[in-house]
Amino acid sequence: MQTTTQSTENSQSLRGEALGVLASLTGAENPQFHKGQYEAIETLVQGRRRALVVQRTGWGKSAVYFIATLLLRRRGAGPTLLVSPLLSLMRDQVSAAARAGVRAVAINSANAHEWDAARESLARDEVDVLLVSPERLNNPRFRDEQLPDLLNRIGMLVVDEAHCISDWGHDFRPDYRRIAELIERLPQDLPVLATTATANARVVTDIEEQLGGSSVVTIRGSLARASLRLGVLNLPNSKDRLAWLLSHIAELNGSGIIYTLTVSAAEDTARLLRDAGHNVRAYTGRTDTDEREESERMLKDNELKALVATSALGMGFDKPDLGFVVHLGAPSSPVAYYQQVGRAGRGTDRADVLLLPGREDQEIWHYFATASMPDEERAQAVLAALSDVPLSTPALEARVNIRRTPLELLLKVLDVDGAVHRVQGGWVSTGQPWRYDAERYDRIRQARVNEQNSMIEYQRTGECRMATLQRDLDDGTASPCGRCDRCTEPWYPSGVSGEAVSAAASSLDRVSVEIESRRQWPTGADQLGVLLDGSPVRGKIKPERQLEPGRAIARLTDLGWGNTLRELFAPGVPDAPVSEALLGACVRVLAEWGWRERPVAIVSVPSRSRPQLVTSVAAGLARVGKLPYLGQLSLVGEGPRGSSGGNIAYRLAGVWGSLAVGADLAGAIADVGAGPILLVDDRVDSRWTITVAGGLLRDAGASAVLPFALAVTA
Template sequence: MTNEALRTSADAVLARLVADPTGTARLRTDQWRAIEALVADRRRALVVQRTGWGKSAVYFVATALLRERGSGPTVIVSPLLALMRNQVEAAARAGIRARTINSSNTEEWETVQSEISAGEVDVLLVSPERLNNPDFRDQVLPKLAASTGLLVVDEAHCISDWGHDFRPDYRRLRTMLSELPPGVPVLATTATANARVTADVAEQLGTGEGGGQALVLRGPLDRESLRLGVLQLPDAAHRLAWLADHLAELPGSGIVYTLTVAAAEEVTAFLRHRGHTVASYTGKTENADRRQAEEDLLANRVKALVATSALGMGFDKPDLGFVVHLGSPSSPISYYQQVGRAGRGVRNAEVLLLPGREDEAIWSYFASLAFPPEEQVRRTLQVLSAAGRPVSLPALEPQVELRRSRLETMLKVLDVDGAVRRERGGWTATGQPWSYDGERYARVARQREAEQRAMREYATTTGCRMEFLRRQLDDEQAAPCGRCDNCAGPRFTPEISEAALTAARGELGRPGTEVEPRRMWPTGMPSVGVALKGRIPAEEQAGPGRALGRLSDIGWGNRLRPLLAPQAPDGPVPADVADAVVTVLADWARGPGGWASGEPTAPARPAGVVTIASRTRPRLVNSLGEHIATVGRIPLLGTVAYREGAADTRISRTNSAQRLMALEGVLTVPPALARALSSADGPVLLVDDFTDTGWTLAVAARLLRRSGAKGVLPMVLAVQG
């Protein structure tokens, strides 16, 4: 077939894909260049084009043409379930049969694999996490590599640790690439790659020096429909009030991004209270609820999804009318990727950033989750080597000072590097030489800091905002857009109604969040010499507790973060904080299950207050306990103390098992406190500054219950998270 005939066939597939009954749809020049390279020349191509440009059209059209020529099915590695659902529906419009293998449809895997073997599947969408699943990696992946007609890596910036959304699982693609038969084309696509990421992705995919000359198609990143703006507002209450007053004025339906799950939940509740139809979408949202939220937004049944970056990739709604950020992402590249969801199929879409003073504290928290120091990595490798068998994450966690999520990410990186391997039943050390690339990790950290500086500059620049973002992505064609608030003047004022501001202050100023007690001991404690396992006996558990707020929320979190920061000076509890704690206690007493509720199962009124000894904030914790005892007119019974000689014991906060190991045998109930507990005729309030893993409260509660406490009700200032 001549290239002219191939182009005619390609345009016909495009017309079906976009449901064009006239058949007049035509591919863009670079779309055709990519398809020609894949189908006619069987080359590798890297396409870096703005969101909405039509990257999916390239791989669907190429798939149809390759399948007509007898090629095997296309394998698309895709990061999010939302993207997969959109892609399956889009493929069907072009007569392309698409199926998925991901964590949410395990019951369908066998059927899908049978359909692939029978030649009934044109496109298989695979989540990157599947690439390192032992069964999939060892049994399915080799067959796919042998039969694949086209490999597509969507959102390819995830391969690069210079990118804004690095995912170690993506780097497993090296294995599949190495096993592809000669002449199988490969397509990598992304909308958010600067020059550094582009070069790194090329190297990771083998499309650089060692994998043949790749076709790199990089287009201008301007989005003519987007009208960017920034509103500088005094505090979280003003930002929330502004949104409540102006959400209805924004065009169509859209997305309101927040930086944390807690903030998303707060904003959703407030906007609903103010009469707006919105839904929450976060990493903690159940899969069925996520899907319902996506469908409601697609059908314009909600004005907005209030979302975290869980909605950052893979959501396709061409008529999305606006994106508002309550808080700045830490990277202008990430910001560009998120705002790119808007305005793909409409003439004008509004993009607004409402930065907050808590943003940088949140950036710092996420930065702390970077690749661990060398000694922690070496310790993990030593434990795996000594085991001589696969070790599961729960069994490994007690022996290393890393939280579960960070430990798993580190192991995935080590897996790609060849130092460990995931097997059935856990992880094993391979024994292969491995070196800690500290210089590279330091460069990545410096790059992250530079991105944060750039995001601060974006919020305050007097120049064109779109040009600023395009330059951050190394777009050589960047020029003033003529549409943003700095080019064309602001379209929104910071004015808000007094009613909305009062309501926002009331919402954010409302203290109190529940503290869920620990019910089970961490897995694997006996293996490290701590004889605790299974369920914590009911008679040794704490009851449900309360905190003034969460450190990640935009209400009390903003007040508590400076007070509880590591460098903050110790001192008596501030009056406003003390008063708010009293409010929490009063609401707790009268609320469902509270001691003043009159419910048959409610606990008795607290008979005393017990504090937990603090090395860093003794004055704060003691004064808080004294204040509660004075206002509640109940005795301050004493303090759960450190055993003699344990004052310098380091209490790890890295994971549950390590923290429990450090606490076991360190805390004690002094005799005077034990005597007071035995004569108390009700539960005690257990007071501390904040809780993170929850194990200090659990261990202290166990000691108090064993010393005669009728019950233990924790009361802390803050919950981490």
């Protein structure tokens, strides 16, 4: 057994060695660890224990695991396995590792061409850190063929952004829950490190339990960010918020990030700012990988004033001199907000952080709060459809009425719960009993509501903004920052120029989004009884039944007309004829359409919920365009079945056979002669209603069908 003197000498020797690595990492002649950094390294390298580090963004959590990795490697340990949640984060981590002299490689969905080289480097023991996504842990080939050998070799496991482990974390991801199972398979003396900057006491406790309970060493520091100057500016509407940006973006310090809550808002805002001469780009979940990488590089090199981003640009994006973060709309919790504003001021003395909340924020919060929660009825439907014969996700989609993205999320939850298993070729049932934990999900839902209320309180508080955020993360060191708009006077201008207001209003008043026409029948539709001329539908839709690309005024998520349309389609709003303003927007869409051939007549889709609205739009467009309104298609039986939210095969089956071209309408189509028909509906979601209706019109003699709707739901 070591004596106290020997232990002290070993610790001093380790500190000296760690400082040497830190000097190489930072290039400093006399480097010093931040409080808690060396303690974490010592826990991992000398104590060979499990540690949780909760420290503010920019504190140096990556330095802990890079230094610990090199020290463990010198002692004969194998490579570190680092579980990292985002591709952008992985890219930054690989670059940072190279600067530190750490040989790091990543295996993820964006670099499949590099996988073989990475495996060969691992086999030659030329890799110090292997980065993988949590989803990779359940890839059948990686999980069954490569992970067992890797777990026998690794010298340390690192879980970055570990709040994702927890149901209670603001960015919970089901695949992260597998890590608890992974940890159970590891020897007790294999070092494990979990790191995060965004964990309140409830999340910390949850992570500690998953890491091993009372044996975990938790190192938690103050989350105060001395460089951040926080503020909240309440403006009446989207127009004023955009006008504020137009008026003042040039005055914001350096380059930064403008966060929005939806993809549409990011794209609209970026377009407006570019039209005004500002060098910005949109960065969303719809942005392809190459463009994301280029945009990240341009922002880091200060070639852009800003990225206008959704939460797709969040964890791990590392630009030490990022000068500002502005939010157009508030995230749903102070924890998520702290994580995003933490991108700013990591290596500077001052960075400005401004929140411009919107009245639509709470509607968006509600959608995202419920989207990740499993539904018992849907879960049981999935379990009933699975057996010991693998089913691919598309094949399963044809058996359960769940859209692809929520279906994949539900499968992950059921997989982590042990009820299903992913194998080569798809998913199988494990046969294990599964119980819907209603109490647990109710607690999580209530926690989400509490977080939303806290975010509202952050906006309204008369106390220090930074201290309020710290308290929401259960940081006991909270004290007034002396810099925010509550500790001092508002540091930001509140006025906007008339020219900016006009430009914003003009941008928000833009109309017309494309309705992409369906070209392919959905997989599994034939199994749901969708037959055409007695044969099941498969593959491509025949050209003679296809529609032309259509148009709508706006998406429901758009900033401008989207607000008007959301109010129009809100639950409980009674049916009524179209307003003159909305009809005027419809006319503008048609005037800007640029179709190859002008329609010769108008037909509408029958609506059970808004018959006055749809009929008045069709009749109004006919009147203005001096076109004949031929009436509407007929409902067969009760008409289309189902509601928004189901998958496309079920949506098609719900419409199929429910519409018809009546004799009077068929005669009217014949009377107007050859030419396109404008098909009017209130809104489109899956696009199968207009596709089926348009196909019937083509069968009735229309040479082409031009779909038109007030709104696109997504």
